[in-house]
Amino acid sequence: MKEAPRWKRASGWVDLRGRREGGLAFLLMRLTGIGLVIYLFIHLYVLRLLAQGPEAWDAFIAMAKSPLFLALDGLLILGILYHALNGVRVTLLGLGIGVPHQARLFWGVMALTLLVTAIAAYAIFTIAG
Amino acid sequence: MWIWQAFTGLLLLILLTLHMVFNHFVVEGGLRTYRDVVAYLSHPVVFTWEILFLVVVTAHALMGVRAILLDLGIGPGTDRWLKRGLTLLGLGIIGYGVWLSWWIRSRGA
Amino acid sequence: MPTWQLRLLRGRPGGSPRLEIYRVELPAEAYLIDAVEKIWAEQDRSLLFRHACHHASCGACGVRVNGRERLMCITPLREFSPDRPIQVEPLRHFPWLGDLLVDVSPMMRRMAEVGFAIVRQDELTADRPLPEGIERITRFEDCIECGLCLSACPVMAADEAYLGPATLAAIERMLKEPRGGDTARLLTLADDPHGAWRCHSAMECTAVCPSNVDPASAIGRLRRRLIAERFRRWIGGGR
Numbered sequence: 001m002k003e004a005p006r007w008k009r010a011s012g013w014v015d016l017r018g019r020r021e022g023g024l025a026f027l028l029m030r031l032t033g034i035g036l037v038i039y040l041f042i043h044l045y046v047l048r049l050l051a052q053g054p055e056a057w058d059a060f061i062a063m064a065k066s067p068l069f070l071a072l073d074g075l076l077i078l079g080i081l082y083h084a085l086n087g088v089r090v091t092l093l094g095l096g097i098g099v100p101h102q103a104r105l106f107w108g109v110m111a112l113t114l115l116v117t118a119i120a121a122y123a124i125f126t127i128a129g
Numbered sequence: 130m131w132i133w134q135a136f137t138g139l140l141l142l143i144l145l146t147l148h149m150v151f152n153h154f155v156v157e158g159g160l161r162t163y164r165d166v167v168a169y170l171s172h173p174v175v176f177t178w179e180i181l182f183l184v185v186v187t188a189h190a191l192m193g194v195r196a197i198l199l200d201l202g203i204g205p206g207t208d209r210w211l212k213r214g215l216t217l218l219g220l221g222i223i224g225y226g227v228w229l230s231w232w233i234r235s236r237g238a
Numbered sequence: 239m240p241t242w243q244l245r246l247l248r249g250r251p252g253g254s255p256r257l258e259i260y261r262v263e264l265p266a267e268a269y270l271i272d273a274v275e276k277i278w279a280e281q282d283r284s285l286l287f288r289h290a291c292h293h294a295s296c297g298a299c300g301v302r303v304n305g306r307e308r309l310m311c312i313t314p315l316r317e318f319s320p321d322r323p324i325q326v327e328p329l330r331h332f333p334w335l336g337d338l339l340v341d342v343s344p345m346m347r348r349m350a351e352v353g354f355a356i357v358r359q360d361e362l363t364a365d366r367p368l369p370e371g372i373e374r375i376t377r378f379e380d381c382i383e384c385g386l387c388l389s390a391c392p393v394m395a396a397d398e399a400y401l402g403p404a405t406l407a408a409i410e411r412m413l414k415e416p417r418g419g420d421t422a423r424l425l426t427l428a429d430d431p432h433g434a435w436r437c438h439s440a441m442e443c444t445a446v447c448p449s450n451v452d453p454a455s456a457i458g459r460l461r462r463r464l465i466a467e468r469f470r471r472w473i474g475g476g477r
Binding site for chain 1: 302304305306307330331390392393394395396437438439440441442444445452454455456457458459461462
């Protein structure tokens with residue numbers, strides 16, 4: 001406790017050695033959380049184009065329909081879904097509800113995340129295509 | 130803090146779903162043109178819930194940032210400044226968002 | 239009789255720790271504690287490790303076995319293959335004293351702060367003298383204070399001020415049966431950014447607990463209690 005240097009403590013929560021579903025779920029929650037915060041900033045920054053008038057925005061919209069951007073949208077939805085579904089799981093567990101089923105709930109969250117992401121990805125490419 | 134994170138998180142389940150569906154999935158082509166954004170935000174109910182979404186998502190995001198930064202071994206003194214800084218940042222983000230939405234809305238009038 | 243390979247973390251504070259291989263012959267019915275004791279007895283008397291009861295009652299022999307928190311005394315060798323080394327390291331998130339030994343006093347101090355002393359009345363009757371050197375008997379039922387949960391908890395890695403799963407579970411148990419104890423003090427202790435609210439529900443405490451304490455559920459119940467208390471204060475006009 002007192003001997004661990006600060007950098008080591010800071011990286012402690014990333015260490016998955018010996019950990020199981022719960023630890024993995026926690027790590028993924030953090031990583032998607034960090035990713036989503038970064039996305040939020042980018043998103044708000046990009047929206048400033050709206051203040052620059054129709055040309056700026058509509059040019060961006062055209063670019064955002066490129067396959068690369070659409071794939072990134074898929075990644076975004078993957079992150080959102082995991083964070084949201086595991087958020088529900090963690091809220092219940094945090095109140096002591098369903099603790100014996102936490103590992104199964106985690107795999108359920110994973111399965112649902114992948115399934116809905118696949119559906120959303122299909123929708124994205126058909127809507128934009 | 131845990132309670133607020135959970136509460137805003139659950140609100141976001143609803144607000145973000147609405148945000149995603151109405152901004153992308155029911156829109157032809159998935160993304161609105163400039164003219165459509167102006168028309169969309171001109172609706173008072175839409176405007177209100179998008180602002181509500183902005184406030185809740187900002188709070189949730191910055192509380193999450195604080196939780197992670199606390200894990201870097203930040204003490205109570207630094208935490209006080211961190212909280213002030215993040216509150217200021219949050220107000221800045223919300224101010225920017227409200228200004229932008231209001232400005233866009235005014236284009237439709 | 240199979241020969242087992244153990245890879246033990248060796249070293250002293252100040253030096254650089256290293257992993258060293260030891261070979262020891264034991265029947266498959268033996269336990270990991272037997273192997274470590276045999277290494278100590280026959281190969282290196284300077285090996286530091288803690289042990290006492292050999293039956294998961296004292297909580298002294300907690301280590302990390304292949305990265306996972308276990309009690310050596312109930313870790314059977316037959317779980318492993320003689321072909322591959324069994325890696326044994328000290329618990330994390332405690333001050334390291336050398337080899338497999340850590341200083342558990344930070345946890346013990348916190349447990350003492352909770353003041354749990356739920357024991358059978360007949361153990362504390364006045365006519366029964368306490369053993370020499372023992373001031374009072376304290377025993378917290380299921381929890382054997384082994385510290386495995388603290389080592390497994392990712393929040394413990396990050397926040398040294400965090401009360402930790404064992405202590406929070408102890409608070410929850412005390413609140414359930416306060417026997418005239420000061421529940422307000424316990425609630426204040428738990429209702430803190432470094433208390434019950436600090437848990438991130440990684441569930442690793444309950445996953446490694448060798449004694450069915452289930453700290454994760456206890457923390458959840460504690461939070462429900464704290465929320466109810468707040469609600470009550472709120473309705474009761476800030477009493």
